[in-house]
């Protein structure tokens with residue numbers, strides 16, 4: 117894209133279109149394959165042909181957020197001010213304070229925003245508010261912080277509506293689609309520790325009084341591996357998907373219930389001829405493993421408080437550990453006797 | 454569709470005497486926890502608060518207090534381990550106001 121001349125020098129223009137590469141990047145990041153350093157350079161950018169009166173939008177230097185934002189701004193003239201958040205999205209960076217008052221103040225000074233535009237307004241995504249004190253930015257720079265809508269797709273409406281945010285677009289929704297988009301990351305994160313657990317289950321299954329037996333391992337590891345994989349999917353995929361409809365408030369409790377359902381399902385189908393020990397282990401392990409992965413989804417959710425998560429964990433973590441340890445012992449005793 | 458989390462746990466406090474009724478806190482809260490009534494802010498839905506800290510951060514007269522943090526189990530795990538290693542740092546959690 118071209119350049120825009122301003123009193124303080126040239127400003128790079130950005131396209132509002134996505135290239136195939138941008139799309140691929142989005143997918144890889146969502147899958148959790150490409151997590152780190154997906155960044156754009158900080159500073160001022162131009163969309164269209166902005167001038168002294170054009171609005172200024174502020175965002176993080178996480179390329180995913182930047183791309184979602186610019187795509188919504190086709191056909192408009194405005195300035196984009198990108199803050200240094202080290203490739204982290206607005207919400208998380210605001211929580212950490214990198215998308216914060218001092219970074220915004222410094223960036224406004226550095227790009228000489230007061231010379232580029234005549235007005236004294238900057239528009240921030242509402243999710244940046246935990247890191248930015250609007251009144252302090254005003255004191256330090258003269259710029260008034262306006263908090264725009266939560267989602268980039270509500271921006272065109274906001275800009276056309278005299279910068280009024282509707283009640284509706286102030287709220288964070290958390291629809292099924294958004295919840296499912298977050299689950300691949302969970303699964304990718306669970307992948308490595310899961311391999312270790314599966315290997316451990318395989319080895320334990322092969323143990324007997326005579327030592328390790330490969331045959332026994334192959335035939336007997338089926339049960340625990342099935343229990344584990346099913347519980348993993350139950351906790352990290354099915355629980356998030358059905359989140360609002362599962363009774364209870366604590367995520368681990370929601371996961372436990374679905375884990376129990378999973379155990380029941382297994383016991384009535386493939387496990388109808390399992391040994392007593394395997395069945396006991398099934399009901400000890402499946403709900404606990406599902407509860408653990410469901411609990412980890414709190415970090416992806418948009419309505420959990422730290423105080424709440426701490427309270428949930430004080431009860432859930434000991435129960436999960438106890439349940440998994442005793443389940444493991446039952447499995448071990450079962451295969452040794 | 455509404456999501457609810459645990460009740461009676463959040464650290465949010467509002468000092469109505471200080472409030473000037475500027476309305477900033479009602480604008481930044483994504484959970485609609487706060488509202489204005491007769492020019493004074495009040496807490497409508499305390500249990501809806503996710504302790505993001507946006508309201509306290511943006512209140513010009515420090516009428517709001519909350520211990521901000523991210524409601525993420527993994528972050529709490531990490532914190533537990535850190536605390537074990539760096540001995541007890543109980544008082545270090547900052548109250549934002």
Ligand code: SF4
Pocket residue numbers: 465481482483484485486487501502503504505506507508509519
């Ligand atoms: S801490 Fe966040 S969620 Fe809670 S009342 Fe303040 S702005 Fe709303």
Ligand code: SF4
Pocket residue numbers: 471472473474475476477478479493494511512513514515516517
């Ligand atoms: S931001 Fe502070 S002063 Fe303004 S309405 Fe809220 S509590 Fe009152």
